[in-house]
Amino acid sequence: MEGKNNSKLNSSGRGISNNSQKLCFCKTLTFKLSVSLIVLFIIIFFITTVILINQNRRQVLEIVEKNIIRTGDIIKRSTRYSMLLNRREDVYQIIKTIGTEPEVSGIKVYNKLGIIKFADEDSLINKNADLTSAECSPCHSIQNPKLYLTTDERIRIFTNEKGERIIGLIIPIENEKECSSSLCHAHSEDQRILGVIDVQMSLASVDNIMQRNKNSLILHSILITLIISIFSGVFIWLMVHKRVKALIKGTKELSRGNYDYRIDLKSCDELGELSKDFNIMADNLKKALEEIKALNENLNIKVKEKTQQLKEIYSHVNQIERIASLGKLSATVAHELNNPLEGILTYSKLIIKKLNNNLNDEDKKKIIQYLELIASESERCGNIVKNLLLFSRSSExxxxxxxxxxxxxxxxxxxxxxxxxxxxxxxxxxxxxxxxxxxxxxxxxxxxxxxxxxxxxxxxxxxxxxxxxxxxxxxxxxxxxxxxxxxxxxxxxxxxxxxxxxxxxxxxxxxxxxxxxxxxxxxxxxxxxxxxxxxxxxxxxxxxxxxxxxxx
Ligand SMILES: Nc1ncnc2c1ncn2[C@@H]1O[C@H](COP(=O)(O)OP(=O)(O)OP(=O)(O)O)[C@@H](O)[C@H]1O
Ligand SMILES: [Mg+2]
Missing domain, CATH: 3.30.565.10 (Histidine kinase-like ATPase, C-terminal domain)
Known part of the structure; x- marks a missing residue:
């Protein structure tokens, strides 16, 4: 998955800006993908765990309800015969025996008036029930008394003084033909309900099991979430992070001017395609650069040639200019010097002529005048020469x-x-x-x-x-x-x-x-x-x- 690096940096790439800033991990694609997946897993497993816990609770309660209905049924059937014969001692023994069962927390048999006639605990016998309580009110309500209750209405769950949850079931004792015709304590025929059996069973052990199930479900969910998250993380690391990193490294090398760098991603997905395209692009870039380099070199050679030609032309023109200005200067100097020199020559000749003749006073005066002119013209020539010297020396x-x-x-x-x-x-x-x-x-x-x-x-x-x-x-x-x-x-x-x-x-x-x-x-x-x-x-x-x- 790593690129082939010839580690030869192309000097022409120096001008390209290089963004070598390291990306913070929390901003990487890997981090974002991993976090999204982990959050998704946590949500999925949380919802699943809650559903499973509720389902488990319902199923356990269904079993408990069936259990208490069966227990109530056993009590009703086992005491029926003794009740018909009015064998109170037998009824009492049966209730006591069933009441010792570990799950059973209490059995009470109420008569029509709400007085406890039989109970697993002796102290409760002949005690009155509170007919206005939640469990009694459906049948004993003044406004809307019910004769028959559904199974759900007969079952109640409450917490006792020890803090244990208790499930209670009311089983009505109906007046039967044998009962109304019995000699011993016959009930009138129109009396439909003779009393109720109240069975109470503790939910402590069931609650314990449910709690254990709940803990185990939560633990398993956490473990599965962790395992899947780690697996996803590793998968994303290998499949996304490493490959994207290889692509980034490639682009960085290219931006640094290393046009020999190639990305070696052997996969048939989008990233593989991208690496192939990158390599093609690098090839093209290298070719283009070589072409530009060659063109540049050609251009440099041509520029050098032209510069040389220009230099030669310039020095030639310069020379011509210098010759021309020298000519101009010589002409000007010659003209400037010629005027006074001509004067000097004319007056010198005049003096010679005058000296060859006999001199009178007027001639002497004239000669002095001419000599003065010669002196002033010579001075002018001297000045021109002096200033020309200054002019020529001005570069030093x-x-x-x-x-x-x-x-x-x-x-x-x-x-x-x-x-x-x-x-x-x-x-x-x-x-x-x-x-x-x-x-x-x-x-x-x-x-x-x-x-x-x-x-x-x-x-x-x-x-x-x-x-x-x-x-x-x-x-x-x-x-x-x-x-x-x-x-x-x-x-x-x-x-x-x-x-x-x-x-x-x-x-x-x-x-x-x-x-x-x-x-x-x-x-x-x-x-x-x-x-x-x-x-x-x-x-x-x-x-x-x-x-x-x-x-x-
Ligand atoms: N201050 C000035 N006022 C008026 N005219 C000026 C002044 N300075 C220069 N000039 C003019 O410029 C001309 C050129 O001056 P420049 O000093 O080059 O030569 P020059 O004074 O004539 O001669 P040189 O300085 O060689 O003796 C002068 O002849 C004059 O006409
Ligand atoms: Mg002057």
């Missing part, structure tokens, strides 16, 4: 815990003389005195200085520069606001492009905000710009707070 970062407030203060110190020069008022609004920040302090300082210089350059006529630091939700915000010229809407999206500059006369390289953008990105931050022409600009740097530990 040296991240360490630094105080953001100190970095800000240092940056403000660097631009302080510009503020004074341009009559700009500085407003500082820092949320704390110390803000620990994992960053490359030189890069952050460089970014801050670039933004501050832009702000100063936007306020040639003076204004207010506000630097605000605060922490909101999980971010730290650095807001630099100026009251300068502002950025037109169409330029907002261009300001981070390399070499975009609106500054005239080659004053700006247009690389400042590109460098800032790269630095902010490297610190997982964001940069936002809000601006209104002739009102001012706010540049906001936003860094995630996980990089920041606030203090003070």
């Amino acid at each position: 970062t040296n991240i360490a815990p630094n105080d953001l407030i100190s970095i800000l203060e240092r940056s403000l110190m660097l631009i302080n003389h510009h503020l004074q020069l341009h009559n700009i008022q500085l407003v500082k609004d820092f949320c704390c005195r110390y803000l620990e920040f994992d960053c490359d302090k030189n890069q952050i300082q460089q970014a801050l200085v670039a933004i501050l210089i832009n702000a100063i350059e936007a306020m040639p006529e003076g204004g207010t520069l506000t630097v605000k630091v605060n922490c909101e939700n999980n971010f730290v915000y650095i807001r630099i606001t100026d009251t300068g010229v502002g950025i037109p809407q169409e330029n907002i999206n261009k300001i981070f492009e390399p070499f975009f500059s609106t500054k005239a006369g080659g004053k700006g390289t247009g690389l400042g905000l590109s460098v800032v953008y790269g630095i902010v990105k490297q610190h997982q931050g964001k940069i936002e710009v809000q601006s209104e022409v002739n009102k001012g600009t706010t540049v906001t740097l936003i860094f995630p707070k996980k990089l920041v530990a606030e203090m003070g």
Whole structure:
């Protein structure tokens, strides 16, 4: 009845939920079936026992009634002849002899007036009977006196003063022809009943036997109920519990992913059918799983191949993009450098030409002017090259815990003389005195200085520069606001492009905000710009707070 277990757990079954909770025995089918059967047996045997006990009591009583009727009949017949001859001594002896019988508890002969004329006990003779008592009233009732009583009406059962049950029988002594014609003490002919014989027999021994029978019946019923219950229990255990358990074990193994498990129930009933179907289902599941596995493996291989292809395409595109951007950069750099270099070349040639001629004062002045232009154009070339170097180096970062407030203060110190020069008022609004920040302090300082210089350059006529630091939700915000010229809407999206500059006369390289953008990105931050022409600009740097530990 147990399953064949290869104990090989399939790894793919790990995801299937396993209900390994043990079922409480009182909730099992076996328990419910057993209890129902036992209750049924108890009810059946209880009813049967009660019926049998009542039947036994009726049968015993019938025998006792027959017995007392026969005894009464014997007394009547054996005393008849002596009574006819009025041999009172003989009647008395007969009654006494029968009265000594072990079952007989009393014999009394009453005359018509209810006076005891003969009795097995001498002390009762000549005593009066109570004619209103239950046993006398049927015949002596004033309203409805009966002449003849049925056998059932003549029999009564009562309990005496010793607590014993007694059965009593009244036998009427009828007036017969011989009696009315007898010379001795003749009774008149119209007198129908001359008296009654009252026979009483003890039911003690009968009650004892009935009690014994009753006990034995109850005992046997209990024993039979027990035996049948045990037998049923064992039967249910073997036929239901063990087999259902085997089925449950099978389903559990299957749900754990053991698709090799089979249930081995060799029976032709419903459970046997169920186990066969289970095994077929497990076979099908195993096959389906193997198919899925094969498909999965195929899919994995295909996904790997495609991923590899995609990687190759991506690296190819990347390379193309890099070449393209390098080309774009080279073109832009060439264009940016070409303009000042052309100026340098033109003015150099002019100087050479002027030097070859005789120089007058005006020429000298012109040469100085050209040389100044050459110097400024060379400076511009130098600036472009310097910013390009910064731009290219922006990927090399040296991240360490630094105080953001100190970095800000240092940056403000660097631009302080510009503020004074341009009559700009500085407003500082820092949320704390110390803000620990994992960053490359030189890069952050460089970014801050670039933004501050832009702000100063936007306020040639003076204004207010506000630097605000605060922490909101999980971010730290650095807001630099100026009251300068502002950025037109169409330029907002261009300001981070390399070499975009609106500054005239080659004053700006247009690389400042590109460098800032790269630095902010490297610190997982964001940069936002809000601006209104002739009102001012706010540049906001936003860094995630996980990089920041606030203090003070
Ligand atoms: N605070 C600002 N107010 C007005 N315009 C600004 C401000 N900041 C940036 N800009 C605009 O964005 C352009 C690009 O700025 P970016 O810093 O990249 O270059 P630049 O300042 O022109 O030159 P560089 O910084 O290389 O000397 C500027 O030319 C200017 O037009
Ligand atoms: Mg700038």
